[in-house]
Amino acid sequence: xxxxxxxxxxxxxxxxxxxxxxxxxxxxxxxxxxxxxxxxxxxxxxxxxxxxxxxxxxxxxxxxxxxxxxxxxxxxxxxxxxxxxxxxxxxxxxxxxxxxxxxxxxxxxxxxxxxxxxxxxxxxxxxxxxxxxxxxxxxxxxxxxxxxxxxxxxxxxxxxxxxxxxxxxxxxxxxxxxxxxxxxxxxxxxxxxxxxxxxxxxxxxxxxxxxxxxxxxxxxxxxxxxxxxxxxxxxxxxxxxxxxxxxxxxxxxxxxxxxxxxxxxxxxxxxxxxxxxxxxxxxxxxxxxxxxxxxxxxxxxxxxxxxxxxxxxxxxxxxxxxxxxxxxxxxxxxxxxxxxxxxxxxxxxxxxxxxxxxxxxxxxxxxxxxxxxxxxxxxxxxxxxxxxxxxxxxxxxxxxxxxxxxxxxxxxxx
Amino acid sequence: xxxxxxxxxxxxxxxxxxxxxxxxxxxxxxxxxxxxxxxxxxxxxxxxxxxxxxxxxxxxxxxxxxxxxxxxxxxxxxxxxxxxxxxxxxxxxxxxxxxxxxxxxxxxxxxxxxxxxxxxxxxxxxxxxxxxxxxxxxxxxxxxxxxxxxxxxxxxxxxxxxx
Numbered sequence: 001x002x003x004x005x006x007x008x009x010x011x012x013x014x015x016x017x018x019x020x021x022x023x024x025x026x027x028x029x030x031x032x033x034x035x036x037x038x039x040x041x042x043x044x045x046x047x048x049x050x051x052x053x054x055x056x057x058x059x060x061x062x063x064x065x066x067x068x069x070x071x072x073x074x075x076x077x078x079x080x081x082x083x084x085x086x087x088x089x090x091x092x093x094x095x096x097x098x099x100x101x102x103x104x105x106x107x108x109x110x111x112x113x114x115x116x117x118x119x120x121x122x123x124x125x126x127x128x129x130x131x132x133x134x135x136x137x138x139x140x141x142x143x144x145x146x147x148x149x150x151x152x153x154x155x156x157x158x159x160x161x162x163x164x165x166x167x168x169x170x171x172x173x174x175x176x177x178x179x180x181x182x183x184x185x186x187x188x189x190x191x192x193x194x195x196x197x198x199x200x201x202x203x204x205x206x207x208x209x210x211x212x213x214x215x216x217x218x219x220x221x222x223x224x225x226x227x228x229x230x231x232x233x234x235x236x237x238x239x240x241x242x243x244x245x246x247x248x249x250x251x252x253x254x255x256x257x258x259x260x261x262x263x264x265x266x267x268x269x270x271x272x273x274x275x276x277x278x279x280x281x282x283x284x285x286x287x288x289x290x291x292x293x294x295x296x297x298x299x300x301x302x303x304x305x306x307x308x309x310x311x312x313x314x315x316x317x318x319x320x321x322x323x324x325x326x327x328x329x330x331x332x333x334x335x336x337x338x339x340x341x342x343x344x345x346x347x348x349x350x351x352x353x354x355x356x357x358x359x360x361x362x363x364x365x366x367x368x369x370x371x372x373x374x375x376x377x378x379x380x381x382x383x384x385x386x387x388x389x390x391x392x393x394x395x396x397x398x399x400x401x402x403x404x405x406x407x408x409x410x411x412x413x414x
Numbered sequence: 415x416x417x418x419x420x421x422x423x424x425x426x427x428x429x430x431x432x433x434x435x436x437x438x439x440x441x442x443x444x445x446x447x448x449x450x451x452x453x454x455x456x457x458x459x460x461x462x463x464x465x466x467x468x469x470x471x472x473x474x475x476x477x478x479x480x481x482x483x484x485x486x487x488x489x490x491x492x493x494x495x496x497x498x499x500x501x502x503x504x505x506x507x508x509x510x511x512x513x514x515x516x517x518x519x520x521x522x523x524x525x526x527x528x529x530x531x532x533x534x535x536x537x538x539x540x541x542x543x544x545x546x547x548x549x550x551x552x553x554x555x556x557x558x559x560x561x562x563x564x565x566x567x568x569x570x571x572x573x574x575x576x577x
Contacts, residue, residue: 072457072458072460073455073456073457073458074456074457074458078460082461084529086459086460086461086529087458087459087460087461087525087529088460088461088462089460090462090463090464352473353473353569354464
């Protein structure tokens with residue numbers, strides 16, 4: 001990996017995050033005038049985490065204040081909102097965004113102080129209660145319609161990213177509550193229950209991997225086996241790394257190592273490099289099937305955390321290499337795959353008019369002339385993930401103390 | 415086997431028919447508005463639709479399937495729905511192309527109000543015939559013409575404007 005370029009991309013990522021925060025505190029998913037000029041609870045929370053990692057404490061705080069104030073009366077965090085914090089959601093429930101807001105808030109409190117949690121404690125209670133209202137008491141997992149891919153066909157049910165995010169959010173709420181002297185014993189028990197069920201029901205010991213989803217149509221179906229959707233989704237999906245991403249398990253846990261091994265083998269793009277989010281055959285490949293920098297960065301952190309510097313470098317180095325003018329796209333593809341997507345959607349009669357803007361953006365991107373389809377550049381989320389991955393990499397493999405520690409460890413081992 | 419979600423929306427539509435028969439369209443209209451207002455309040459401040467210049471649009475009507483299934487089951491559009499739509503016509507608030515528009519636009523209005531905004535329903539065409547209902551006063555207030563709206567309606571089913 002070109003370390004100088006890696007550092008430049010890190011610096012650029014910080015600037016991109018700063019430049020894409022509205023004065024009201026919301027982080028755009030992509031800049032005004034591009035495809036996603038709104039604030040999405042999921043993207044926004046991860047950008048807060050990236051900002052925190054980069055030391056942008058004021059920006060992170062303003063981001064948290066913004067999103068907490070945008071909470072709906074039901075306790076739900078909006079799927080997306082405008083710069084005023086007014087709900088402009090257009091998709092059905094995406095409960096992971098609720099867990100993510102709590103998770104980001106908890107991380108902020110641990111790094112800075114608990115004042116903001118005290119100030120917004122009512123909101124914290126409302127989000128927790130909202131999550132718990134969506135927990136099924138037969139298998140003690142949280143039900144959602146959409147999750148990280150906004151793709152109900154594979155995510156409607158008890159999905160792994162949504163459950164890991166919500167569980168981690170509850171754990172953070174418990175930590176905040178304890179720090180503020182609140183009675184959060186019940187939340188603690190609930191979080192433990194959900195965690196236990198993620199680690200058993202969403203794990204397949206025969207295949208030694210986490211699975212994507214227990215597909216269930218109605219949260220209240222009882223018994224669940226009679227629900228019309230009742231089935232499991234076991235295809236490899238980058239989201240199956242979620243239990244470690246949200247610190248429910250250590251990266252060195254064998255269940256995580258094997259899950260990532262499977263993701264790496266199945267989803268690393270043999271033609272373009274980088275990590276695809278799910279199998280091509282799921283066939284929702286807007287802009288053409290291809291690798292996503294933010295999933296690549298997430299899994300790069302796993303390799304860092306287990307000390308696999310070779311694989312970490314391949315992953316992170318790929319992100320550095322594909323950055324265009326130090327900006328990262330949502331994902332990239334080839335012209336051939338892009339054309340295939342257009343053909344298949346047009347023939348099926350499902351090509352939408354609003355995709356025209358995206359298509360124009362892809363074709364006018366300088367990389368098109370080089371044979372690549374760059375879809376939505378810059379997307380802010382991958383910059384936040386890059387900051388987090390680069391910092392981990394730097395601390396583990398480039399930093400003073402960590403490097404010395406590793407050397408000492410190596411000497412002792414010898 | 416009973417599909418609860420379907421039967422609940424059917425029950426709502428049947429209640430509308432019964433309401434018009436029993437209490438007349440005006441009272442039923444008020445009842446729908448009252449229900450929608452409460453639901454809008456519960457949902458909280460919010461804006462709908464895909465921004466298109468100064469207007470917002472819906473590409474699909476979220477209620478269209480429920481209505482279509484009802485009509486498949488019960489036959490042609492009940493006269494009670496038509497009576498209700500006539501009531502809506504007398505009010506400059508709606509561009510109601512089906513009976514759900516009254517319900518939906520009232521929720522939209524309440525949520526806009528909670529967000530400190532006003533919303534005008536300009537046109538919709540969410541009915542089996544794809545026949546557009548216009549709110550001419552609202553179109554005029556938005557400085558638009560019917561031709562402008564028709565152009566938009568080629569690719570959308572509902573147009574409204576926030577102020």
